[in-house]
Amino acid sequence: MKLYKINSIFSCLLFFTIVGCKETKTQEKTSRVDALPYYAEATFTPNWLDGDDENLKSFHTIPSFNLTNQLGETVSEKTFENKIYVADFFFTTCSGICPKMTANMKVLQDEFLDDDEILLLSHSVTPETDSVPTLKQYAENKGIINSKWHLVTGDRKQIYDLGRQSYFAEDDLGLDKTDEDFLHTENFVLIDQNRHIRGIYNGLNKTAVQQLIADVKTLQRKID
Numbered sequence: 001m002k003l004y005k006i007n008s009i010f011s012c013l014l015f016f017t018i019v020g021c022k023e024t025k026t027q028e029k030t031s032r033v034d035a036l037p038y039y040a041e042a043t044f045t046p047n048w049l050d051g052d053d054e055n056l057k058s059f060h061t062i063p064s065f066n067l068t069n070q071l072g073e074t075v076s077e078k079t080f081e082n083k084i085y086v087a088d089f090f091f092t093t094c095s096g097i098c099p100k101m102t103a104n105m106k107v108l109q110d111e112f113l114d115d116d117e118i119l120l121l122s123h124s125v126t127p128e129t130d131s132v133p134t135l136k137q138y139a140e141n142k143g144i145i146n147s148k149w150h151l152v153t154g155d156r157k158q159i160y161d162l163g164r165q166s167y168f169a170e171d172d173l174g175l176d177k178t179d180e181d182f183l184h185t186e187n188f189v190l191i192d193q194n195r196h197i198r199g200i201y202n203g204l205n206k207t208a209v210q211q212l213i214a215d216v217k218t219l220q221r222k223i224d
Contacts, residue, residue, distance in 0.1 A: 036190075036218055039197040042168040051222065061195040062166050067123070067154035070135035075121075075150050077195065084219050085119040086212065087189045088203055089163050091126040092138045097186050101203040102142055105188070109148050111213050118216060120149040123163065125183045127153040159183075167197070188212060192219055 037046030040060035049055060062077065069075045086108055090098045105120055112118035124130035130138075135151040138144075144151065152159075160183050163169045167189045190199040190212060199215050201208040 033218070035222070036192075036198045036215055039168070039200070042170075044168065044200055056194075056196070059196060062162070062191055062197070065158060065162060067152035067159070068132060069146070069150040069152050070132060070139045070144075071146055072132045075152050079150070080119060080121070080191070080195070082193050083117055083119050084193060084216055085121050085191050086216075087121045087123070087167055087169075087191060088187065089123045089125050089159075089169055089183055089185055091124050092130050092134055093126070097184075097204060101186060101188075104203050104206070104209045105149065106143060107209055108213065108216075109145060112216070113145070113148065117220065118148075122149065122151045123159050124151065124153045125159065125163070127156050127159060168200070190215060190219075 035048070037048050038056070038059060039045070040047060047059075049059075064077050067075045086105070088101060088105065090101055092098075102122075105122065108118075108120060124135065130151075130153045132153065135153060139146065139149075139151055163183045163185070169185045169187050169189055170183065171185065171187070186203045188201045188203040188209075189197060190201070192198050198219060199212065201212045203209070
């Protein structure tokens with residue numbers, strides 16, 4: 001009888017532990033604050049503004065650009081009009097951080113596979129070698145869906161200016177960089193439907209990627 005009671009207590013504790021773990025896991029992926037901040041410079045100091053705040057009219061946005069994706073198609077700011085997207089910077093021959101970043105971007109691709117309002121944008125930082133055929137082959141090797149995830153090449157200065165002056169993608173704050181300095185960063189940058197920066201995340205970190213997923217869903221709730 002005593003053994004039966006002990007087994008019953010153990011079974012109950014195990015049940016609630018499993019349920020609790022499942023609920024925690026779900027909350028980590030879906031729960032988030034009701035709104036995300038806006039960012040305007042490389043220190044990523046949060047600006048808490050309402051969506052109808054007059055200051056947003058002159059607030060930092062990603063500027064116009066013109067690049068070419070793995071299919072040879074033109075990709076510009078119009079491609080992402082009224083879309084939420086995640087941007088990063090990589091190169092196809094990178095054997096260091098890029099494979100892990102690509103794997104984590106694929107996590108995002110799979111999460112939002114059937115959601116046309118979410119796109120991904122990866123800029124090559126070696127556009128002189130990452131040609132359209134090279135990017136296409138890379139996309140095929142990595143299971144990249146062309147309509148969801150754009151790998152882009154183009155003018156090197158334009159890409160580097162976007163990375164440093166628009167997305168603030170690098171961590172080397174306070175260091176002056178020239179056009180000759182290599183752009184290499186593990187950061188993912190979240191951009192909203194109006195081309196505002198709403199978050200920056202370590203693209204090598206699984207927890208950060210899950211937080212990014214949650215934040216994308218927060219932005220979606222604001223427009224539903």
